[in-house]
Structures are given as C-alpha cells and as structure tokens.
Amino acid sequence: MSQHLNLTFCCLLALLIGGCQAQPPKFLNPSVTGYNYTSAAINSFTVNGDGGPNLGPYTGGGGFACCTTVPRQWQPGMTATVEWEKDPEPFAYANWPPLGTDGYEAAYKQHAAKYTRHRVTVEIPRYEVVGSMKVHFLPCDQVLVAVNNVQPGYPGYPHNDVINALNLEEPETCPKP
Incomplete structure (x- = not known):
C-alpha cells in the first residue's frame, strides 16, 4: 500500500511542477539600447537601476547592454527611471598633456569635475510585444523610452x-x- 501511495504522490508532484512550468513568466528581461541625440x-546610464552602454555624442543608435526587467504585458501608468552621467565636453582630452603624465592626471580630474548627473522618470508607451528597452537622450536633458518590438x-x-x-x-x- 505504501508503494502505491509513494507512486501516487510522485505523480501528483510531477503534475504540479509541470503545471507551474507551463505558465509564461510575468516579467521579461530585454536588452537595453541607447540613442544619444x-x-x-x-x-553611463541605468534604467530602473539596470546598466546601459556608454554613448558618444550624436550616437543615433548606440550599443546595447543586458538587461532590464519589464512586465510581459503593458499596464497603464508604467514608468522607467533613467539615471545618467553626462560629459559636456567629450573631446577636451585632445588638448591634454600626454597620457600617463601627472599633467594628464590633473587635466582628467579637472575635466571629470564638470560631469553632471541626472535622473528622470518617464512613461513607458503601450507595447504589445516586448523588444529591447530603447532609451533616447534628447537635448535639454529630456529622455524617451520604448519597449515595443519595433x-x-x-x-x-x-x-x-x-x-x-x-x-x-x-x-x-x-x-x-
């Protein structure tokens, strides 16, 4: 009798585990792509605390990084918080002393002190199918995001x-x- 009970228990456990695995996940982990205008x-930048790539000036389609988390299904009122560090003079190094010198180190420290940090929370537009998280950096520290598969x-x-x-x-x- 106990052998029959063990077999029944194992079959029920297998059905329960299999039933749980058949449900699609509620959240997905798309890559993050940046666009700098x-x-x-x-x-550097993050979306909801997840890292994105660095982007040169006017990079109308930059690199991508893995990953952030979004719900499989869009919900009204969804937002993303984007934080970034900006270098307002990305080509200043062209006039610095040679790399590896004390002068270079001093110039870098003076330059890095001009970096600015920003944070904004933006609405995520409606999506049907999750694609990559696309983050657009616009003039005047404005940001747009999209998660659709377009x-x-x-x-x-x-x-x-x-x-x-x-x-x-x-x-x-x-x-x-």
Missing part, C-alpha cells in the same frame, strides 16, 4: 515624430522644467 557623451524609424514606433523632428542642434538655452 546630444553633443555630450553619456558616460525599431526607431519604422511604422509603429511610438517616438518617430519626436526623433524625426530633431535637427541634432541643441538650443542655446533650455526651457526651465
């Missing part, structure tokens, strides 16, 4: 109107938030 370098420039991308309107020139002064 500014004259500054983005030294690439910028193609029909259905939620920010084509903004991206296509950019002439890649930053305004002399930015509006106050």
